[in-house]
Amino acid sequence: MREGRLILLGVxxxxxxxxxxxxxxxxxxxCALTGNELVLGVVLGNWLLLMGAGAWLGGRSERQRDALAKFLVxxxxxxxxxxxxxxxxxxxxNPMFGRGTTVGLGAAVAASFVLLLPYCLAAGFLLALACSINAQGDQVQAGAGRVYLADSLGSLAGGALLSLFVVSGINSFALLAGVGLVNLVVVGWLAWGGMRWRVVGAAMVSGALLALIGFGLNTDALTTAVxxxxxxxxxxxxxPYGHLVVTQADGQLNFFQNGSPVVSTPNVAQVEESVHYAMAQRPEARQVLLVGGGVAGAAKELLKYRAEVTCLELxxxxxxxxxxxxxxxxxxxRLRTLTADGRQVVQRSRALFDxxxxxxxxxxxxxxxxxxxxExxxxxxxxxxxxxxxxLAVGCYENFVSPELGRVLATTYRTTQSAFKNTIMLPGGRVFFLASDGALGVDIAERLERAQIPASFVTRHYLDAMLTPDRLADLQRAVTQPAPLNRDFNPxxxxxxxxxxxSQFHPRFGIVGGATVLALGIYLARLRGPVVTVFASGFTASSLEMVLLLAFQALCGSLYYQVAVIVTVFMAGLAVGAAWANRWSVSSAQPATGRSAGTQGLGVPEEHRSLGFLEHAFGLRGHGQVTPRAPALLVPEGQAETCRDGTSPPLTTKPAKVLAGLAISLATLGLLLPAGLNLLSRSVAFRGSALAVQIIIAWLTFVLAAxxxxxxxxANRAAFQGKITSxxxxxxxxxxxASLGALLASTLLIPLIGVTGVCWLTAAFNALAAVALVWKRS
Known part of the structure; x- marks a missing residue:
């Protein structure tokens, strides 16, 4: 039907x-949760989890009346x-958590879950509903594939627009209002063609409201003031690196980046400790490199020494x-201030710093x-x-070393010792690590006095109180415990x-956490056949994408500018893979006649059956008569009518083989990826060309996504169970x-078992899924 094809535009x-x-x-x-990468993992995990729940709810909508009207609403x-x-x-x-408070992990999980619930459930439901609307005629099995491809193409467009958002700095309300207006135009067009005037009116009113909020009112300024x-x-x-806000209150300037305060003036203690502990070791230094801290005043403080200062801000x-x-x-x-990635400057610098x-x-x-x-x-x-x-500095020591702080200190200490002969620790406002192949000392006050360096905060009285023998010994005891090296690919x-x-929030697993794990365990235990393979591919996509992003940062520097390109490449890979699978499915499933079953079942006039590649990609056009080597249908002989009627046939032969082959290909990629990344990191030729590394990582991303x-x-053809159920x-x-991969890979698996462990874990998962699929078929 025509509406089934037009609905792809809405998808x-x-x-x-x-x-x-x-x-x-x-x-x-x-910004709101003053979060970190763990919070990002939780938010992304909740997003994908709730999208999956919405798709599950959509599976119960197969027999709804006027499904198109529901889709548009x-x-x-x-x-x-x-x-x-x-x-x-x-x-x-602020009313929920209090102004200026740090939100704990449990509260972040609950808040993001509640906030994302309505959108993600509705979006997941809509995808499943679109599969029902789109599956018509003899090609009912291809409906889900067409919807998946349309969704991937829309995501590809979103990835391209992501570049505009990252570079231009458009505020959130204007961006979302613009995207919402695009959706409303599509809804209005589809409703107009079907003469659904109420839907057209609702779309127009909604569009006016979005335009007012996004472009008419200064909503961004009003809510920032709140x-x-x-x-x-x-x-x-x-x-491109975050949301920035500068405020003033009682003569104090505050700089916020992604909701966290990064600079507050004056902050003499932080600035002087950052500078003088290091410079006291080499007060005669002539070349100093400062990575960060320049805006806060560290660069100005360094000018008390007779040094040329290069200050880097990203x-x-x-x-x-x-x-x-x-x-x-x-x-x-006297300051040389640059906007550059500090690690790249260190890698490429020809000058030597003291x-x-x-x-x-x-x-x-x-x-x-x-x-x-x-590294x-x-x-x-x-x-x-x-x-x-x-x-460098980590942690905050207040006369007690907790087990968690001890682990941080031990790992940092062992890692610095791997590169330098001497390392000392100074318990100031933070724990400062000084590393060198030369002599180092903790007599900071004497050194500053000999060099005649004035200081307002880091004085003899302060240092005598902070650098006491018992505090120094406490840190030394903490770093005697065994600790691993912190590496690029094992962070x-x-x-x-x-x-x-x-640890500051005393997180508890609780009843909700236990129930969630139990429900997930029951779900996983009930997975069978092609569904296992799709679950494994979703997990692999998220996990290996995290691996590739980590590799990009380690080898090429800051990721922020290029993240939009990588997302776009990933979405392009999804679209190409889905297009190939849809085209292969249709060509393999054609009845042995000269007409295309894809258009025959949809009732499309003969003169409208030449839409080119998109028809092939979406499975709306056949390829003519099938050769004897290509079976007419993807089911055993005698069961073709069952499939045409839309009932549940057994696992079909050819799709199962192809699906197992794709799973083995993913497993092979997971097995070989660590060796390839290690080769990139060790190769001097590639180290000298960031562009070559970017191209290779983009290509690997595309292959993974395809x-x-x-x-x-x-998979939808391999275990078809009705227009929408499958x-x-x-x-x-x-x-x-994908939810499980996003949540576990970045926050747990990569730090604990490293890039190689994650890649091999995904390889084993996909190989087992392929074996299970072949075993069920046999």
Whole structure:
């Protein structure tokens, strides 16, 4: 039917909306929950989990009347919901959790679950409903594959628009209102063609409301002021690296990045400790590299020494705001201020530095962890003079070393010792690590006095109280425990830092957590045949994508600018894989006649059956008469009529073989990927060409996505159980597998078992799924 084909346009618009909504809500929740990578993993896991639940609910909608009208109404709701959800995040955050408080892990799980619930359930339900509408005629089995492809193409468009959002800094309300208007235009067009005037009217009213909120009212400014009561908002905006807000209250300037305060002036204690502990070791230093901290005043403090200072900040907008609101910290002509990735500068620097200071927050993300790995420390040593000093800081010591803090200190200490002969620890406001091949000492006060360096906070009285023998001995005892090296592809330190952060909230597993694990266990135990394979591919897609993103950061530097490109490449791979699978499915399933069953069953006139590649891709056009080697149907002889009637045939032969082959291909990719990434990291030729590494990682991303995208249409044919039942089960398995992969890979599996362990785990999972599929077929 015509409506089944036109509904694909609505599914594409839904895919576009889902990608952009996911991006914006993840950033808004990151700001509201003052979160880290663990919070991002929780939000993404909840998103995919609830999408799977929505698809499962959609499986019960096969016999609904006027399904198209329901599809259009739900899509109108989905066009408005994202803007409403962002409003809720910004307005309700302070009343629910209190202003300035850090939200615990349990509260973050609950808040993100409740917030995402309406949108994700409705979106998942809509995908399953679209499969029912689209499955018509003799090609009912191909309906889910066409919907999957349309969704992938819409997501591909969303990934391309993601680049515009990242670079241009469009605010959340304008972006979501624009995406919502696109969905409403599609809804209005579909409703107009079907003469559903009420739906057309609802779409027009909703569009006017979205335009008012997104472009008419200054909603972004109003809600930002609500988030910072009692403060004057001097600036708000987005950069490719996060959401930035600058406020002023009682003469104090506050810089917020992604909801967390990163600079507050004046903060003399933090600035002086960051500078003088390191510089006291080499007060005669002539070349100093400062990574971070320049806006806060560390670069200005370094000018008390006779040194040329190179200051690096990653975010150009953050640096511009520092120059605008704190010009005294950056205006001195002796400062050389650059916007660049600190690790890349260290890798490529031809000049040698006497001191390198890493003035960054604790490595609770993979991005920050890159500056605390054995590989970076070895690179930094090459950029230092023979007796140069490297300084960094982690944790916060207050006369007690908890087990979690002890693990962080031990891992950091062992990692610094892997590159330098000498390492000392100083318990200040944070625990400062100084590493060098030359002599180091804890007599900071004497050294500063000999060099005649004035200080307001780091004075003899303060140092005598902080650097006492018992405090120093306490740190030394903490680092005697066994600890692993923190590496690029085995980032254990950022997992340890996440554990340290979570320990302050005393998280409990609880009844809800136990019930969730039990329900997931029961679900997994009941999976059979192609559904297992789709679940494994969803898990693999999320896990290996995390691996590739981590590899990109480690080998190429900051990921923020390129993340949109990688997302777009992944979505393109999904679309290409799904298109191939749909085309293969239709060509393999053609009856042995000269007419195309794809168009014959849809009642499309003969003169309208030449739409080119898209018809082939969506399975709406056949390939003529089938040769004797291609079976007319994908079921054993004598069961073809059962399939045409839409009932549940047994597992079919050819799709099962293809599906098993795709699973084995994913397993092979997982087995070979660690060797390929290690080769990239060790190869001097590739190290010298970031572009070559980017191209290779993009190609690997495309191959991974193409294999995953091809599985869904093939799996739907392999175990068809009605227009919507099979699609619902497969969508649920896909989303739940991806949810589990997203939640576990970045926050648990990669830090604990490393990149190689994760890749081999996914390989084993897919190989077992292929074996189970072949065993059931036999």
């Amino acid at each position: 594409g618009a839904l895919g576009l909306s889902c990608v952009m909504t996911q991006l914006v809500l993840m950033r808004e929740l990151l 739900v899509q109108i709701v989905l066009a408005i919901l994202p803007v409403a959800l962002v409003l809720a995040v910004r307005v309700l955050r 988030q910072h009561p009692g403060e004057q908002v001097l600036f708000r905006g987005n950069s 975010d150009p907008l953050f640096l511009a705001l520092g120059r605008q609101f704190l010009p005294e910290n950056l205006a001195d002509p 001191v390198i200071i890493i003035d960054l927050t604790d490595p609770m993300t993979a991005q920050l962890n890159r500056f605390y790995t054995a 970076f420390l070895a690179e930094a040593k090459q950029a230092l003079t023979p007796n140069g000093v490297l300084a 254990v330190l950022y997992f340890d830092c996440l554990r340290l952060w979570a 294999l995953v995208g091809a599985q869904f249409p093939v 699609a619902s089960r497969l969508y649920t398995a896909d989303f739940l597998g």
